[in-house]
Amino acid sequence: MAKNIMFQGTGSSVGKSILTAGLCRVLVQDGYKTAPFKSQNMALNSFVTKDGKEMGRAQVVQAEAAGIEPTVDMNPILLKPTSDVGSQVIINGEVHGNVKAFDYYKKKPELKKCVLDAYNNLDEKFDLIVIEGAGSPAEINLRDNDIVNMGMAEMVDAPVLLIGDIDRGGVFASIYGTLMLLSKEEQERVKGFVINKFRGNVDILMPGVRMLEEKINKPCLGVIPYIDLNIDDEDSVTERFRDKGKGDINIGVIKLPYISNFSDFTPLELEHGINVKYILNSDDFENIDLLIIPGSKNTIKDMRYLYDTGFDRIIYKLHRKGIPVIGICGGYQILGQTITDPDSIESNTNKINGLGLLNTNTIITATKETKQISGIINEELEMCKDIKDTNVCGYEIHMGQTTLSSDTKPFITLEDGRNDGAVNKKGNVVGTYLHGIFENDEFRKAIIKHLMEKKGLELKENDISYNDYKNREYDKLADLIRENLDIAKVKEIMGL
Incomplete structure (x- = not known):
């Protein structure tokens, strides 16, 4: 005993x-x-x-x-x-x-x-x-x-x-x-x-x-x-949401009202020269080099929040300027054309338009996908070079199915034969259902290297793996x- x-x-x-x-x-x-x-x-x-x-x-x-x-x-x-x-x-x-x-x-x-x-x-x-x-x-x-x-x-x-x-x-x-x-x-x-x-x-x-x-x-x-x-902290009562203001590269994560799995971004916070900045108001978008829309427990309400705050217009402006955008899980759904909840599983609003930065559509379903999974990246991305065919792993937690239009390519081919995520034609907007994707050292470092080079900065090599660091x-x-x-x-x- x-x-x-x-x-x-x-x-x-x-x-x-x-x-x-x-x-x-x-x-x-x-x-x-x-x-x-x-x-x-x-x-x-x-x-x-x-x-x-x-x-x-x-x-x-x-x-x-x-x-x-x-x-x-x-x-x-x-x-x-x-x-x-x-x-x-x-x-x-x-x-x-x-x-x-x-x-x-x-x-x-x-x-x-x-x-x-x-x-x-x-x-x-x-x-x-x-x-x-x-x-x-x-x-x-x-x-x-x-x-x-x-x-x-x-x-x-x-x-x-x-x-x-x-x-x-x-x-x-x-x-x-x-x-x-x-x-x-x-x-x-x-x-x-x-x-x-x-x-x-x-x-x-x-x-x-x-x-x-x-x-x-x-x-x-x-x-x-x-x-x-x-x-990692337990939940959203955490000091990580305070802007620390240090780093040559600013990665902005929108602090959605129903943000989930913010631990996805811990590996980025540990990299040399990186400031992960949690966006609470319109001024926080200043000087962003990469924008991330995180997971959400209520995607439709969080999409409504982006409209009500005017954040959607700022996101479009950043996108036109060439700032890369990544959506994780609920953030991936938000990047698409529409989010539909016909059975009111998450919200009383049955349908809302997404940001439309990816040509995808999501239906919220009663079945919850929970799985640890790995796969191979399908596409080269503007936001990180030489990343095609790289192995990545993570875990899925979502109550929704996302379909891609015929002109949209999936981001990852999963080991079970399914496709995950989507990439826009230019390769600077990416969505994925994989939580923990930034724990993949090769993928994370490729993104940081591109952001550094884009600003004419020298990448400070950090050979330690995320697991060793933990x-x-x-x-x-x-x-x-x-x-x-x-x-x-x-x-x-x-x-x-």
């Missing part, structure tokens, strides 16, 4: 996902077969496993940190918001329809078995399980039928560490207040607290830490310094955890 520990937080985005990944890495380095687990994840950043199941990206990152293949047992329930009050519900990697929040909460009791079955599958295979909560356990209106915070901890008898984020201010009050809103039994389950994202001299902080320890009778197990790590970042995170978290005490709490 696996031993376990659970990270819960005083709120969202306090660092639960990253600390879970870091502890997984530490425990694996120490010789334990370790797996991450999060019963319910709400995020538009998802991944497809080797067996074609969909799960939250955060648990994929944690599995990578643990050096294991991600499976849906690590995240049995995934909620992908489709509106302010509803989400697509994915259970054990498969779509179970769109549900409004109120209706979903009524279903929670019957989901407990699903959660426990997934956890027990991991329990049979691993020595240790590091569990991540969601939001805060102090959301007392959600405590009944909880399956992701204290309810989850009770189901598997997990000790809890409470994380507070000092970077947002009020960390002592948030930790104290969270504990005071828990029942006596839940308070006893909390074995200590961790202060995350600290900047400055820790000696100045310690008097407050000691006072808090006395008030709540819980030890501080660590103060984790703020550090820049190139590790592993270095996981090791850096593990070093940070070892230096600033009482690992011996954590192991003692876990019963090791």
